[in-house]
Amino acid sequence: MLFKVSMTVRLPHTMPREEADALKTREKALAQELQRSGKWRHLWRVAGRYAxxxxxxxxxxxxxxxxxxxxxxxxxxxxxxxxxxRHPSSIHDDDR
Incomplete structure (x- = not known):
């Protein structure tokens, strides 16, 4: 099944930078692993937001x-x- 997921991150301003950086590093590694597995098919940044x-x-x-x-x-x-x-007017035969 395909899902569109919108995520907005709101780290507390009081979180120590080292803790925030460690979380971001772990997040990036997992996101890339899930992309390689095909489960996280597409990932786009929303310009101007942490989203x-x-x-x-x-x-x-x-x-x-x-x-x-x-x-x-x-x-x-x-x-x-x-x-x-799938939309019935799609010209594609797959979910790309």
Missing amino acids: NVSIFDVADNTELHDLLLSLPLFPYMEIEVEALC
Whole structure:
């Protein structure tokens, strides 16, 4: 199943820089691992914000939920999820 996920990160201003940097490093490593596995299909930065729009390709809602919970920055994120399905006017035969 494909899902569009919008994530906005709001780290506390009081968080020590070293702690924030460590979280970001762990987040990047996991995000890249999930992209290589094909589960995190697309990742775009939202210009001017600490936010992204992503496309996930997972088996079901539960897998997406568990994946999002595993993100190191999850406790500091506002997340919006939308399920996607093929549009009948699409000229593509796959989900690219």
